[in-house]
Amino acid sequence: MSQRKKTSASQSKPQRTNENEDEMTFSQMTSSQVQRARENFASVQIDRKVAEVVQFILVKDQKKIPVRRADIVKHVMKEYKVIYLEVMNRVRRTFEQVFGLKLEEIDTKNHIYILINKLEAGGTVSMCPGNPGKTGLLFVILSIIFMKGGVAKENLVWNTLKKLRVDPREKHDEFCDVKKLVTDEFVRQKYLEYVRIPHTEPVEFEFRWGLRADIELSKLKLLEFVAELHDQDPQSWTQQFREASASESRT
Incomplete structure (x- = not known):
């Protein structure tokens, strides 16, 4: 009876998330360990997984929803998470070469990604497509x-x-x-x-x-827009012009 209670109690405990384990997987594996793990998968399997990740991100991006690494691992990568970095490198190349998009990690702590249109970056056209x-x-x-x-x-x-x-x-x-x-x-x-x-x-x-x-x-384009509305020179707003120019030089 007591044994049954123990079993029941252990089963009722909430399951820990795998995010900490995933973080250890990504940060602690050496290149040789990754290479050995890669040998467990055929090239066609990796190609298919790259395509699945690309599709997953594209679906999320239709509603401009940022994508978390934890969700990619949970819903797509699964047992392939040991070669996550290699798959994501190929995903990035696919977006750039095939779609003209850039996969940007906007939050390196929580590993959150968005897609940026490389042809329209710095403008406003791509912000709310279709609306x-x-x-x-x-x-x-x-x-x-x-x-x-x-x-x-x-x-x-x-x-x-x-x-x-x-x-x-x-x-x-x-x-x-x-x-x-x-x-x-x-x-x-x-x-x-x-x-x-x-x-x-x-x-x-x-x-x-x-x-x-x-x-x-582009903050500089935004400032130019505001300046046009007020029929003034963008440099009339000294602080904003300095910030906009600095951000432009970093891109």
């Missing part, structure tokens, strides 16, 4: 944040959008639930960060640029 309205809305919000030094309070963003007849409290003909689009979809896609401001009562939030926006959008 120029969303691209325009996102562009306006990112402009507000940038011109405010990288952080903009939620109320400022909403009030600015209201002036453009986009009220987050009302259903919009094109965007439907504006607040959900901005604070959920754009945040999930890593275009924006929506952060609670500490020690505020009632609770307040602020917006910042997300990792994807930093990679896909």
Whole structure:
């Protein structure tokens, strides 16, 4: 009886995730160990696995959802995770040579990837493909944040959008639930960060640029756009022009 209870208790314990084990696999395997592991798979098997990873990422990218390494391993790589790095190198080459896309690791700590259109990088065309309205809305919000030094309070963003007849409290003909689009979809896609401001009562939030926006959008082009609206020279905004020029030189 006691033995049965022990067995039942052990089975009821929550299973540990494999992410820590995966991290050890990726960080501790030597090149010779990887090579030996590779010999367990035929070339055609590796080719098929590369194709599966490419397809998995493309499906996620249709909704601009960033892809986690843990999800690639769990849903696609599985027993092939011992040769993960080799497969991902080939996946990167496939995206660049076949699709003209770049697989970018935007979060090296949590290993999160996005796809970037190499032909449109630095512009705004690829931000919300098929929906120029969303691209325009996102562009306006990112402009507000940038011109405010990288952080903009939620109320400022909403009030600015209201002036453009986009009220987050009302259903919009094109965007439907504006607040959900901005604070959920754009945040999930890593275009924006929506952060609670500490020690505020009632609770307040602020917006910042997300990792994807930093990679896909040219701050210099954005500043030039804002300058055109105000009929001024981009260098009129000294701090923003300095930041935009610095980010441009790093790309």
